[in-house]
Amino acid sequence: MKKEKILDNEYLEMDLLLEGIYRKYGFDFREYSGVHLKRRLSHRLSVSGLKSFTQILHRVIYDEEFFKLVLLDLSINVTEMYRDPAFYLTLREKVVPYLSTYPFIKVWHAGCSAGQEVYSDAILLEEEGLLGRTQIYATDFNERILKEAGEGIYPIENIKAYTENYQKAGGKASFADYYSANYDSAIIKPALREHILFSFHNLVTDGVFGEMNMIFCRNVMIYFNKELQNRVLKLFHESLVPGGFLCLGSKESLKFSEVEDRFEIVSAAQKIYRKKR
Amino acid sequence: MKKIRAVVIGTSAGGLNALSRIIPELDKDFPAPLILVQHMSPDGSNYTVSLLDRQSELTVKEADEKEIPKAGTIYVAPPNYHLLVERDGTLELSVDPRINYSRPSIDVLFETAAEAWGEELLGIVLTGANSDGSKGAEKILAMGGRVLVQAPETADAAAMPEAAIKRCKKAEVIPLEEIALWLNINCKKRNI
Ligand SMILES: C[S@@+](CC[C@H](N)C(=O)[O-])C[C@H]1O[C@@H](n2cnc3c(N)ncnc32)[C@H](O)[C@@H]1O
Numbered sequence: 001m002k003k004e005k006i007l008d009n010e011y012l013e014m015d016l017l018l019e020g021i022y023r024k025y026g027f028d029f030r031e032y033s034g035v036h037l038k039r040r041l042s043h044r045l046s047v048s049g050l051k052s053f054t055q056i057l058h059r060v061i062y063d064e065e066f067f068k069l070v071l072l073d074l075s076i077n078v079t080e081m082y083r084d085p086a087f088y089l090t091l092r093e094k095v096v097p098y099l100s101t102y103p104f105i106k107v108w109h110a111g112c113s114a115g116q117e118v119y120s121d122a123i124l125l126e127e128e129g130l131l132g133r134t135q136i137y138a139t140d141f142n143e144r145i146l147k148e149a150g151e152g153i154y155p156i157e158n159i160k161a162y163t164e165n166y167q168k169a170g171g172k173a174s175f176a177d178y179y180s181a182n183y184d185s186a187i188i189k190p191a192l193r194e195h196i197l198f199s200f201h202n203l204v205t206d207g208v209f210g211e212m213n214m215i216f217c218r219n220v221m222i223y224f225n226k227e228l229q230n231r232v233l234k235l236f237h238e239s240l241v242p243g244g245f246l247c248l249g250s251k252e253s254l255k256f257s258e259v260e261d262r263f264e265i266v267s268a269a270q271k272i273y274r275k276k277r
Numbered sequence: 278m279k280k281i282r283a284v285v286i287g288t289s290a291g292g293l294n295a296l297s298r299i300i301p302e303l304d305k306d307f308p309a310p311l312i313l314v315q316h317m318s319p320d321g322s323n324y325t326v327s328l329l330d331r332q333s334e335l336t337v338k339e340a341d342e343k344e345i346p347k348a349g350t351i352y353v354a355p356p357n358y359h360l361l362v363e364r365d366g367t368l369e370l371s372v373d374p375r376i377n378y379s380r381p382s383i384d385v386l387f388e389t390a391a392e393a394w395g396e397e398l399l400g401i402v403l404t405g406a407n408s409d410g411s412k413g414a415e416k417i418l419a420m421g422g423r424v425l426v427q428a429p430e431t432a433d434a435a436a437m438p439e440a441a442i443k444r445c446k447k448a449e450v451i452p453l454e455e456i457a458l459w460l461n462i463n464c465k466k467r468n469i
Pocket residue numbers: 075076077078079080083110111112113114117139140141142145201202203204217218219220249372
């Protein structure tokens with residue numbers, strides 16, 4: 001068979017698999033980037049010894065545990081504390097002065113993964129004297145990773161890199177103040193967690209999270225196609241108060257989106273935007 | 278031979294040097310996009326982009342998410358992101374885990390580009406001190422595309438070209454100083 005035809009068939013099988021996952025479990029990946037999905041699913045194919053996406057579909061329908069594995073494959077949980085330190089520096093300089101004028105601050109981390117980004121933000125707010133009047137909502141569509149996020153326990157070998165990032169991000173104290181070491185793990189200080197609520201939310205299928213002063217959604221929409229990106233950006237626009245801030249990943253932007261003109265740019269380099277009043 | 282619709286390039290140690298001998302030498306009206314992965318430190322700024330852009334008449338830029346590659350432009354993977362090609366030729370970025378300690382990974386670019394452009398793709402493996410790219414080059418050949426490898430004796434680091442040659446018997450091996458000319462001639466050709 002011609003190689004083009006083989007590829008067409010693989011993509012057809014993949015579409016059917018995504019349709020099956022959606023109909024059976026309600027997780028909608030139909031508007032994620034195709035090449036990305038194909039790589040992740042091919043990985044599952046090779047480790048599970050199955051031969052085609054259609055065989056994966058069959059397993060997924062009859063075996064929920066197997067589906068959970070596929071879900072893990074499809075939700076890339078790669079994250080770290082103070083990823084892109086320069087972003088946090090800019091946050092301190094350009095956003096904190098506004099937040100400081102609010103009596104109460106609501107922040108949403110959408111696609112929070114195992115929580116590193118949320119705790120980075122919480123520490124920053126603490127150092128700026130704002131955490132006491134802040135409520136952080138941290139959401140993800142992967143239950144297992146959410147549980148890890150709530151525990152805030154990370155491998156000790158990551159701490160060195162996190163500490164360096166923290167310093168580059170303008171940290172004002174010693175990073176060691178924020179965790180306690182225990183054998184091979186570092187446990188985030190419980191006081192930080194008191195201001196964070198972790199919960200399930202699927203950006204594709206769930207609705208508005210109201211009245212936010214700031215939303216982080218970094219390195220999540222990069223996996224979506226243009227239409228889905230647009231829909232989720234509208235969801236964020238609706239979820240923000242006028243003057244609220246939207247923070248995207250360093251290679252994401254509002255450019256060419258339908259909401260571009262409803263935001264002003266706070267930092268083009270760090271992808272920080274502000275909802276127009 | 279099929280017309281070459283896109284060129285993907287992978288390199289690591291010594292890459293900037295090799296690229297400076299190729300990119301500035303390309304014709305002004307070079308008829309295909311060139312997409313490049315060079316290994317570098319994750320928090321490094323993309324020095325390759327600014328230097329090559331200054332040296333060349335062609336535009337050299339960091340690849341943006343969902344960008345549609347244009348002929349005569351060189352797209353460089355940003356530090357700390359994988360660069361992938363969607364089946365319709367659109368560029369995608371991802372923060373998936375490192376592969377063999379690398380993000381961006383040459384294999385990821387080559388394998389996805391092979392599915393997008395098939396017989397009309399040319400892959401080039403340049404100097405480098407590891408074996409990234411050889412798996413991807415094999416895929417390019419399997420999909421009917423062509424692979425060029427910098428002759429190891431002309432490479433600052435021979436490991437990467439050598440690994441590609443070992444894995445891809447059909448790869449064409451040519452010295453660094455001839456690569457630009459080869460591209461100028463062969464990318465202009467129509468279907469034969
Ligand atoms: C690459 S991580 C980014 C984590 C963190 N924001 C950062 O930048 O370090 C992407 C996260 O988005 C989550 N995610 C993907 N699709 C989602 C969706 N439709 N709804 C909610 N979360 C989603 C994944 O489970 C994963 O934890």
